[in-house]
Amino acid sequence: MAKQQEQHKQYTAAFAVQEFQNQLLYWFERQQRDLPWRQNRDAYRVWVSEIMLQQTRVDTVIPFYERFMERFPTISHLAEADIEEVYKYWEGLGYYSRARNLHSAVKEVQENYSGTVPDTPEEIHKLKGVGPYTAGAILSIAYGVPEPAVDGNVMRVLSRIFLIEEDIMKVKTRKLFEDIIRDIIARQNPSFFNQALMELGALICIPRSPRCAVCPVAAHCRARQEGVQESLPVKKKAKQVRVQEMAVAS
Ligand code: SF4
Structure with a gap:
């Protein structure tokens, strides 16, 4: 249990939070x-x-x-x-x-x-x-x-920035994203921080062919560093998830 609770730390421990916040908010203030x-x-x-x-x-x-x-x-x-x-x-x-x-x-x-x-x-x-x-x-x-607001856009963006290969259809993956946001949210401006993540997902970190060349937080993006941004987020088909759940339940 404790391991699961601390899972987000393995992603955020070496993350340059302050710099990320500054670059994201600077971009949002000008481009929203x-x-x-x-x-x-x-x-x-x-x-x-x-x-x-x-x-x-x-x-x-x-x-x-x-x-x-x-x-x-x-x-x-x-x-x-x-x-x-x-x-x-x-x-x-x-x-x-x-x-x-x-x-x-x-x-x-x-x-x-x-x-x-x-x-x-x-x-x-x-x-x-x-x-x-x-x-x-x-x-x-x-x-x-400073509460997280995690939708599909935000999960896509964070999957790429932190190179998270967990299935976003699972409830526990959503919880992981919420924990990560609690670690990195700009406490002086949670409103702009959450809106900026959503806006980044809508305009720049789009599902296909993300616009990494003009991304304000590209320097922090681990998926881009590995060249795997287009294969994220991981989203398993609902049918597969059901089969897994049934297997667990039986
Ligand atoms: S660098 Fe590319 S993949 Fe990474 S957050 Fe920016 S747009 Fe998304």
């Missing part, structure tokens, strides 16, 4: 895209954007987000709205359970937290539809809490 949910750090705005961005591309989300925020600019506007109207504004985005969960969680915030999105991991995790990634994104981006 101008996106509507970055206009301010209001927790509700961040929350809605993160829910819409699940399984949906940024370009698709932007017009939906703008219309939604115009109609439901605050928690109370959304909490008081009829679910049928919320669906209407979600039409075209698909995955309606996201809208349903968001609406019911927002009502809970309105009733139990006086309309203010909670700012502790314990409370925010209890809200419907708020998984570990969304919780980390809201806490770090809106409230500056």
Whole structure:
């Protein structure tokens, strides 16, 4: 158990954390895209954007987000709205359970937290539809809490930087990434740090043919040093994972 808990240290022990943070943040401050949910750090705005961005591309989300925020600019506007109207504004985005969960969680915030999105991991995790990634994104981006926000983009980036060959489909691999982020996150600016990792994954460290020649953190990238960046992350097919789990269970 202790070995598993310390696994992240084998990756971060010899890592130049300060230099990495400086280069990543310097790049993000200059190159970040101008996106509507970055206009301010209001927790509700961040929350809605993160829910819409699940399984949906940024370009698709932007017009939906703008219309939604115009109609439901605050928690109370959304909490008081009829679910049928919320669906209407979600039409075209698909995955309606996201809208349903968001609406019911927002009502809970309105009733139990006086309309203010909670700012502790314990409370925010209890809200419907708020998984570990969304919780980390809201806490770090809106409230500056140094919590990890690990999605597929971030796992790809970190797999390459730290040359991690663990299967990203496994829960324990996600936990490994969260532990690594806790070691390397910029405590003076967790909001920009997490957004910068996501932005790096969206613009530079893309799935195929990562743009290493213009990468701001290339000097820290172990996969690039070994020339194996294109074979990472390791993502085993769901079927194989199921077979392994069944073998373990039997
Ligand atoms: S050097 Fe290349 S593989 Fe490494 S983080 Fe940058 S873009 Fe990704």
